[in-house]
């Protein structure tokens with residue numbers, strides 16, 4: 001059995017957990033690799049909303065083919081999330097559903113479109129980081145240096161300016177939103193590549209501390225949460241094996 005509860009998702013390869021279907025039924029279920037990739041922002045958003053979830057980790061080609069044969073992958077791709085009686089794919093669609101459902105998507109259309117702009121920017125940045133893990137080892141350092149450079153010159157100055165211009169604690173409407181969650185996720189990812197990257201961004205530094213201390217996020221940042229570590233060789237090999245590329 002591959003399903004894991006929130007508390008049990010400490011290691012992807014730990015002992016199988018006993019599950020109780022009547023309790024688990026209402027929890028969203030995530031199908032993806034045991035690693036960040038495109039699923040990690042979904043994990044962040046659920047965790048920030050205080051929602052427990054289960055995960056099934058794809059380790060074999062057979063698991064992936066079974067999902068396809070069962071007609072559960074609309075375009076033959078993961079992430080796949082089961083929630084509210086629906087089988088959802090497409091990361092961005094899943095994220096916006098969750099943001100709306102958990103009241104993290106602004107109060108009106110104008111706030112919503114700004115949240116969309118900010119999250120699309122951070123998703124672009126995070127996708128480049130995720131993809132760098134699949135580059136040849138000899139190219140990886142250069143790719144990562146260029147990502148850090150882009151974060152410093154394109155993304156972080158934009159967010160620093162937003163915070164400076166309105167002087168508020170959160171990115172939009174002075175209220176915690178999906179955009180804040182993703183910006184923190186992106187900041188932490190870039191810091192893993194270059195620890196002092198925020199040294200020229202005092203407001204982002206304060207933002208990072210503030211958002212990291214929101215209780216649900218603080219919990220997600222603790223060891224043993226469903227948050228995944230940076231990609232390692234095992235993760236890259238698993239994704240390549242399952243998707244055959």
Ligand SMILES: N[C@@H](CCC(=O)N[C@@H](CS)C(=O)NCC(=O)O)C(=O)O
Nearest residue numbers: 037038076077078079090091092243
């Ligand atoms: N636009 C999709 C892209 C999903 C995607 O590319 N997923 C990869 C794994 S991260 C996949 O399943 N690739 C298999 C394929 O495209 O055949 C999304 O954002 O969810």
